[in-house]
Amino acid sequence: MSAKRKAEVFLQLDEAARAPLYQQIYEQIRDAVTSGRLVQGDRLVSIRKLSSDLGVSHTTVEQAYLQLATEGLVVNVPRSGYIVERIDSDYFKLERASSEDEVRKLAESRDREAFFAENRSGGEVRYDFSHANLQPDSFPVRIWRQLLNEVMYAQTAPELARYAYTDKVGSLQVELARLLSRTRGVDCSPEQIVVQAGTGEALTMIMQLFNRTTDVIGMEDPGYATVHEVARRQGFSMVSLPTDQGVEVFLAAVERHRPTIIFSTPSHQFPTGLLLPLDARTRLLKWSEEHDAYIIEDDSCNEFRYATRPVPSLQSLDAYGRVIYLCNVSKALSPSLRIAYAVLPPRLLERYWDLFNYAHPSVSWLEQETLARFIAQGYWDAHVRKTAKGNRRRHDELLRCLRSEMGDILNISGTDTGMHLYVTVRNGMSEQQLIDTALAQGVKVYGTARMRFPDTASTSSVMIGFSAIAFEDIEPGVKALRRAWL
Template structure:
């Protein structure tokens, strides 16, 4: 393309009525011509005066375009000589690392046309790493995060937003610069002190404020512990079944998962499990997720002793044990640990609102400095203003009163749901894990496909999760549905369950086909 053709080519493509300025259009079109080879390397561009006259635009506009092309490396300007297209073609010796089949020779125009019309290869899961593909293939995250019967979600409509807004406005009015920077030292110290006091009373943990590391939630807490305490290929015990999110964090870090079955007393390692001590064990002792059983004191003491003897790290996930119905919240496993093997992780999101993104971990004393450095190095933590608001919320007694009020409300909703199940199915379908938390498990017959029930319920406007999704095996030990009741208004529970019940009757309660004689 010579300079005369360039002027005609640009003039034909400039849209004087478009919202995009002529300067931006001219720059974009010239970049396109250079990248596609229509303006080959070494081509001398017309002078700014000539091109401006040909296009009928201001000379300053062309000068700005040339300056930008020069700054971005598209052209080279030489005083007294002119402006030339730079050679920006890829180094074929560096790019062509694999042999390619011979192709028939083509002329320059054909090559330029091919370059202009070529499309990048279609992207799919084949572009991902092995662990990336596994993460996406086994993802458990839902497109909807609210409504009947979404498990694990509190009723955010009941959050005392006015109180929170007042506390937040007071802090923003002061605008302390120290609250607008990164969060060194494991988080806002007053919050760590307030959490330490709260957890000692509410959860019987044994810690000082210095042992608490503020994170964005349980996922980040587990990720930090895994990154600092394990290497790729290390083995980790996980409960079978277990929370899919924790499983994804471990797998994406290159950890080899060892599913360990649970029974009525919690984690129940088999002989072959005990023969090969893992690097870490992830457990939910106060309220097993998703089945809901509590780890017995004998099992807790056995696990702690095994961890001490074999140098196993225990991550205790204590995600929603504050909501216990009919009895007081149970003491933590960490409170029994005298060997410094337990890393306790929790979140304030289930108590308040998930978007809060404030979690915490309690590190053994000898790992405090390591974890502080790790969280700052990997995640560059901030949100100090949010942490300061949370501190005042706790110190003024709002957290305790809110949890007490929500425990009563969730208890009512739990009972309404159980009554609806009993009225519809009697004892035909068992209810499991309803003593605590924000969900219960509705058992299904062994021949039922709980994934299919979940899909059919979604189409009917009801959100549930299949119990099968929490097992590592394709043939889960139990079939069932997780039903969250916390975020469903009392009057909506009955109608929503009627819809779900019809789906269950149509898809799960049909008799299993028998083989013909």
């Protein structure tokens, strides 16, 4: 490229300004180029002359020119100096509109039925009967800090200076395998455990092991809304498996639709709280083997039972390698840690390694190592016992108050486990009316409409949780519900 003309730009420098001198030179020449005052082929003043004219060092000007060249505004041509490149100056004259108003309008129109909106609105009322959050002071901060420090100061934590890979079994996988074997009867090797950043990410990973064009997901109805959301994003078709009409209706729907993937919460059906009996479990396992199907068993909330001992997991009964076991630490430890895990049967583990052989762990090594020590040193068991004791106390109080205040108009299920009660109200109100009238009294209860298929009949049922509300707020909260519903 040859220079068309020697171009000079009037430059003003302010030694008192916060921006260094080279940056001031760079910005003024850049603006001249983008505005069209300097055009393609113009030659900039030589570094030596400009440094002399401005009374600055040769290095200062050189640094400004190098930045211009790095960004493609000029090019250094031997024996010609720095030449202006071709720039669409008309484009840079376009006025860029602020996106603030548009973003605000989009935010205001965002779906308010989503979990994040429910969660936030619950925190804005006096009595929040949340079914997902925990007690504000429940996280074991002191112990977690102690373990985190142990990890950080152990051999200066060299793992933080290199990439972690999924082909190496981590200490968390080892501890989870031991924990699951001891508490849930899950039969697995550490290699089968895949740690993911939350249940949604775990479901996304699991669904990627299947074919969205040929595989169909059998979804509990009502059921866990996140499965609906993930399946929709992944492009899978879903069929309804009713869970509130009895076991035989559920199994008949399985036989009728013949899904290749069945999502199930057999030990604590979400949201109804019902339990899948042993005979139905074995029948479902046999059906899956006969029809080459897989079952995703979500075992969330398995830590909390209030009248009986824990029920064995479906995976512990699986003689065919058809169950994908799924769980998380959100209900027992912290929902904000975003740690979930899946136990893959060998046939799917092979698919996982083929697809994700080069994947990095989605949960940081630091968090995994800290949680592994939390489990290994007995803190997990102690924390679960403490949390279960508090949940049991609030569970009993909520049940007592509901029966005392409105027992004649309520049907209550899910009383033996979990973090909420599933309550059907016989007062003529729809689900949405129950939610709205409660909210008018400063009470937040949670609906199940987004957990149902569009053609499923609406109900008058809501979830009333006890995991996050203070014990002393339960009775006045229920009294406020009585005023709303009666």
